[in-house]
Amino acid sequence: MSTRVKTYLNNQTHPAPLAVFRIGFGVMMLLSILRFWWNGWIETLYILPKFHFSYYGFEWIKPIGDYTYLIFAVCGISAFLVAIGLKYRIAIIAFFLSFTYIELMDKSAYLNHYYFISVLSFLMIFLPANAYFSVDNLLKKKTYTAIPKWTIDSIKLLVGVVYIYAGFAKINSDWLFKAMPLKIWLPSKYDLPFIGNSFMQQEWFHYAMSWSGMIYDLIIPFLLITKRTRWFAFGLVVFFHVFTRVLFPIGMFPYIMIVTTLIFFDADFHLRILNVFRKLLKPFRVYSENLKTQIYHCKKQKLVLPIITLFFVFQITFPFRYLLYPNELFWTEEGFRFSWRVMLMEKMGNTAFKIVDSETGHGFLVDNSDFLTSFQEKQMSFQPDFILEYAHYLGDHFKSQGHKNVQVFAESYVALNGRLSQPYIDTRIDLYKEKESFRSKNWILPFHDEIKGF
Amino acid sequence: MIKNIALVFGLALIMGCSSTDDSDKGGSGTDDFDRSALLKNLADNIIIPAYQDFGPKLTTLKGSIESFVATPNQSTLEAARKNWLIAYKAWQHVEMFNIGKAEALNEYYYFMNIYPVTVSDIENGVSTGNYDLNTPNYHDAQGFPALDYLLYGVAADDAGIVAKFTSDPKAEGYKDYLTDVINRMDNLTQQVITDWTSGYRDQFVNSSKNTATSSLNKFVNDFIFYYEKGLRANKIGIPSGVFSTTPLADKVEGYYNQEVSKALTLEALNAVQDVFNGKSFNGSTTGASFKTYLEYLKVDRNGQNLSAIINAQFNEARTKIEGLNSNFSKQIVTDNTKMTVAYDALQRAVVYLKVDMVQAFNISVDYVDADGD
Numbered sequence: 001m002s003t004r005v006k007t008y009l010n011n012q013t014h015p016a017p018l019a020v021f022r023i024g025f026g027v028m029m030l031l032s033i034l035r036f037w038w039n040g041w042i043e044t045l046y047i048l049p050k051f052h053f054s055y056y057g058f059e060w061i062k063p064i065g066d067y068t069y070l071i072f073a074v075c076g077i078s079a080f081l082v083a084i085g086l087k088y089r090i091a092i093i094a095f096f097l098s099f100t101y102i103e104l105m106d107k108s109a110y111l112n113h114y115y116f117i118s119v120l121s122f123l124m125i126f127l128p129a130n131a132y133f134s135v136d137n138l139l140k141k142k143t144y145t146a147i148p149k150w151t152i153d154s155i156k157l158l159v160g161v162v163y164i165y166a167g168f169a170k171i172n173s174d175w176l177f178k179a180m181p182l183k184i185w186l187p188s189k190y191d192l193p194f195i196g197n198s199f200m201q202q203e204w205f206h207y208a209m210s211w212s213g214m215i216y217d218l219i220i221p222f223l224l225i226t227k228r229t230r231w232f233a234f235g236l237v238v239f240f241h242v243f244t245r246v247l248f249p250i251g252m253f254p255y256i257m258i259v260t261t262l263i264f265f266d267a268d269f270h271l272r273i274l275n276v277f278r279k280l281l282k283p284f285r286v287y288s289e290n291l292k293t294q295i296y297h298c299k300k301q302k303l304v305l306p307i308i309t310l311f312f313v314f315q316i317t318f319p320f321r322y323l324l325y326p327n328e329l330f331w332t333e334e335g336f337r338f339s340w341r342v343m344l345m346e347k348m349g350n351t352a353f354k355i356v357d358s359e360t361g362h363g364f365l366v367d368n369s370d371f372l373t374s375f376q377e378k379q380m381s382f383q384p385d386f387i388l389e390y391a392h393y394l395g396d397h398f399k400s401q402g403h404k405n406v407q408v409f410a411e412s413y414v415a416l417n418g419r420l421s422q423p424y425i426d427t428r429i430d431l432y433k434e435k436e437s438f439r440s441k442n443w444i445l446p447f448h449d450e451i452k453g454f
Numbered sequence: 455m456i457k458n459i460a461l462v463f464g465l466a467l468i469m470g471c472s473s474t475d476d477s478d479k480g481g482s483g484t485d486d487f488d489r490s491a492l493l494k495n496l497a498d499n500i501i502i503p504a505y506q507d508f509g510p511k512l513t514t515l516k517g518s519i520e521s522f523v524a525t526p527n528q529s530t531l532e533a534a535r536k537n538w539l540i541a542y543k544a545w546q547h548v549e550m551f552n553i554g555k556a557e558a559l560n561e562y563y564y565f566m567n568i569y570p571v572t573v574s575d576i577e578n579g580v581s582t583g584n585y586d587l588n589t590p591n592y593h594d595a596q597g598f599p600a601l602d603y604l605l606y607g608v609a610a611d612d613a614g615i616v617a618k619f620t621s622d623p624k625a626e627g628y629k630d631y632l633t634d635v636i637n638r639m640d641n642l643t644q645q646v647i648t649d650w651t652s653g654y655r656d657q658f659v660n661s662s663k664n665t666a667t668s669s670l671n672k673f674v675n676d677f678i679f680y681y682e683k684g685l686r687a688n689k690i691g692i693p694s695g696v697f698s699t700t701p702l703a704d705k706v707e708g709y710y711n712q713e714v715s716k717a718l719t720l721e722a723l724n725a726v727q728d729v730f731n732g733k734s735f736n737g738s739t740t741g742a743s744f745k746t747y748l749e750y751l752k753v754d755r756n757g758q759n760l761s762a763i764i765n766a767q768f769n770e771a772r773t774k775i776e777g778l779n780s781n782f783s784k785q786i787v788t789d790n791t792k793m794t795v796a797y798d799a800l801q802r803a804v805v806y807l808k809v810d811m812v813q814a815f816n817i818s819v820d821y822v823d824a825d826g827d
Contacts, residue, residue: 184813184814184816185816187751187816188664188815188816188817189664190487190489190664191662191663191664191665346813346816348809348812348813349809350804350805350808350809352801357699362699362700363699364695364696364697364698364699365691365696365697367697413805413809414809415809415810415813418753418755418813418814419755420755420756420760420763420810421805421806421809421810
C-alpha cells in the first residue's frame with residue numbers, strides 16, 4: 001500500500017455528516033415501508049399472486065403468505081432503530097436482510113432504486129454511523145469526535161457511481177437523437193398545470209430534457225464534491241428530483257436522493273441540523289453532556305477495507321456485463337438490471353402462450369389472467385427471463401393437470417421506444433425445454449435496428 | 455473548469471425553462487390536442503346515437519314478442535325473429551360502451567349477451583317458474599342468446615316451436631320466461647339510455663385527464679377489452695378452439711339461428727373501426743378520435759401513421775371474416791383453419807391497439823398500481 005493511500009485511510013473527520021445521513025436514511029426507509037403497507041401493495045404484489053417471478057439463483061426466496069407482513073414489520077422496525085441509532089449494527093444488518101429479501105421475492109417489482117437501497121444498506125453495515133448522536137452513545141456512555149474520513153467518502157463514491165452510470169446509460173442514440181422515451185412520456189402529462197399544454201407538447205423540450213438529464217447525471221457528483229458549486233448543485237438536485245416526481249410515479253425515490261446528497265456537505269452544516277434536533281429533543285431531557293469522548297478506531301479495518309474495495313470493484317464492473325452478450329441490450333435485456341439504467345425505455349409487449357401435445361400437435365392458448373396479476377402480466381410480456389420462467393410454470397401446471405407430452409410455445413410482440421411492435425420470441429422453440437442460464441438466449445428474435453451508445 | 459461546466463449547464467437549464475415561444479421549429483404541434491373534443495365526438499356522434507338507434511329497435515322487438523306471446527303462430531314468430539335480428543345487429547354497436555350506467559349495473563352486457571346459453575337453466579326456469587334474472591347465475595340464461603334459443607332452438611322446427619308456446623303443457627312457463635327476458639333487456643337498456651341523456655354525458659365529456667379513473671382512460675381500456683374479449687375471443691377465438699384442445703362449434707353467437715354469426719361479427723368489427731376513426735353513427739362524417747389523436751402525436755411507424763396500420767389490420771381481418779361461412783358453426787366443422795386465420799388477423803390488431811396505441815397514448819392504466827423507476 002502506498003503511503004498516500006495509508007495517509008488517506010488514516011484521515012479523520014467529524015462524524016456528524018454520517019449521523020445525519022443515518023437518521024435521514026432510517027426515517028426515509030420507515031416512511032417508505034409504511035407507505036408501501038398503507039397502499040396495500042404488500043397484498044397486491046406479494047400475497048395475492050399465485051405465482052412469483054424469481055431471480056435466477058434465488059428461486060428459494062418467496063413470499064411466505066401472511067407472514068410476509070412480518071418481514072415488512074422487521075424491515076420497518078429496523079429502519080426506525082437505524083434512525084435513532086439503537087443497536088445500530090444489528091439493526092442495519094436486519095434492515096439489509098429483510099429489505100433485500102423483499103426485493104428478491106418477486107422480480108416483477110424490480111426497481112433500480114430498490115436495488116440502490118439494498119446496496120447502500122449493505123455498505124452501511126460496515127460504517128460507524130452510530131458513532132455520534134445515537135442512542136447507542138447514551139447506552140455506552142461515550143461518543144466519538146472523529147471517524148475515518150473514508151467511511152463518509154464511501155457513501156459519496158457510491159452516490160457518484162449511481163449518477164455517473166445513469167448518465168452513461170443515457171448516452172445512446174434513442175435518448176439523445178430521438179428524445180425517446182421522453183417524447184412518448186412527456187406529451188401525456190397534458191393535464192399538468194401551466195406546463196402541461198405548453199412545454200410538454202414541444203419536441204424541442206423533449207430534446208432539452210433528454211440532454212440536460214444526461215448532463216445532469218454525469219456532472220452532478222463533481223458539482224457536489226466541489227465546495228464552491230455545492231449549494232448550486234444541491235439546488236439542482238432538489239429541482240431535478242422534485243420535477244421527476246411531478247412527472248413520473250416514482251414514489252419516495254426523489255426524496256431519498258435529496259436526503260442522500262446531504263452527505264456531501266461539511267460537518268458544520270450537519271452540526272447545525274443536529275442542533276435543531278437537539279432543541280426538539282430538549283423536552284425529553286436527554287443528557288449527553290457527560291459522555292466520554294474519544295476518537296473512533298475501526299477495530300476490524302483490516303477485514304472491512306478489503307470487503308469495501310471488493311464491493312466497489314463489483315459496483316464498477318458489474319454494469320458492464322452486458323458487453324458479454326452479443327445482441328441489443330434494450331431488446332434482450334441481458335445485463336440490463338442492476339446497472340443504473342433508469343427510465344431509459346418505453347417497452348411494452350403482448351405475449352400469448354400455447355400448450356401443445358407434441359404427439360398429436362393439438363394445442364390451446366392460455367389466458368394469462370388465470371395465473372398472473374395484470375401487473376405481472378405487463379412485466380412478463382416484454383422480458384425474456386420472465387417469459388421463460390412463466391413458460392416453465394405453465395408447463396408444470398398443465399403436466400400436473402394430466403396433459404401429455406407438454407410443449408410450451410410463446411407468440412410475443414414487443415414495441416420499444418416508439419418502434420412498431422414486432423415478433424419477439426421464436427414461435428418454433430419449445431420454451432419448456434429451454435433452461436435459464438447466464439448464456440445469451442438464442443430464442444429471442446433479432447431487433448432489426450441498432451441503438452448506438454453505452 | 456467545473457465552474458465553467460456548471461455555468462454552461464445552468465445556462466442550458468435556464469434557456470430550457472424560460473423561453474416560451476419560438477418553438478415551432480421542430481414541426482411539433484403547438485396546440486394541445488383537445489381530448490375533450492374526442493370525448494364529445496364519441497358521446498354526441500357515436501355512443502348516444504348508437505343507443506338511440508338500439509333502444510327503439512329493442513322496444514319494437516319487445517312489441518313483436520308481446521304479439522307472439524298473445525297469439526303464437528308462424529307469422530308472429532317470424533315477426534319476432536325479424537326484429538330480434540335487427541336489434542341484435544344494433545346491439546353490436548353498443549356492447550363495447552361498458553362505462554357509466556352500463557358498468558354500474560354490474561356490467562349491463564352480462565345481462566344482454568353472454569353465450570352460449572345454459573339451456574338447462576332456461577328449461578328449469580320454464581318448468582318451475584323459479585328463476586331470478588338479476589343474479590349472476592342467470593347471466594347465461596337471458597339476453598339475446600336466450601331469445602335465440604327460445605325463438606329458434608326450443609324445438610326442431612317452426613311448428614314445434616309454436617307448439618311450445620301453445621299446446622305444450624309448459625306453454626305458460628315459456629311465455630313467462632320469454633316475456634321476462636325481453637322486459638329485463640328493455641328495462642336495463644332504458645336505464646342506460648336515460649343516464650346518458652340526463653347528465654352522464656357531461657360528466658363523461660369533461661373527464662379527460664390522464665388518470666386511471668378518467669373517462670378517457672377508461673374508455674380506451676374498455677374499447678380494447680371489448681375488442682379483445684367480446685369480439686376476437688367470444689365471436690371467433692373460443693368457438694374455433696383457440697383456447698381449448700378441440701373446437702367448440704356450439705359456442706358461436708346466434709347458435710340456434712344458424713345463419714347470422716358472421717353477420718353479427720362483421721357488424722361488431724364495423725362498430726369498432728368506426729369508433730376508432732370517430733365516424734358518426736348517423737352518417738359518414740368523422741371527428742376527433744383515436745385516429746386523429748395518433749396523428750396529432752405523430753405516431754409514425756415504418757413510414758406511416760399507426761392509425762393507418764391499425765385500419766389496414768382491421769380491413770384485413772374483415773376480408774378474412776367475409777370469406778367464412780355465414781354460419782360459423784358450419785365453418786368450424788368443414789374447415790376450421792379459415793376460422794383460426796381470421797382469429798390471427800384479429801389478434802394482430804389486439805397487439806397494435808394494446809401495445810402500440812396504448813404506448814403512444816402513454817395512458818395511466820387502471821391495473822398497474824405501483825411505482826415505476
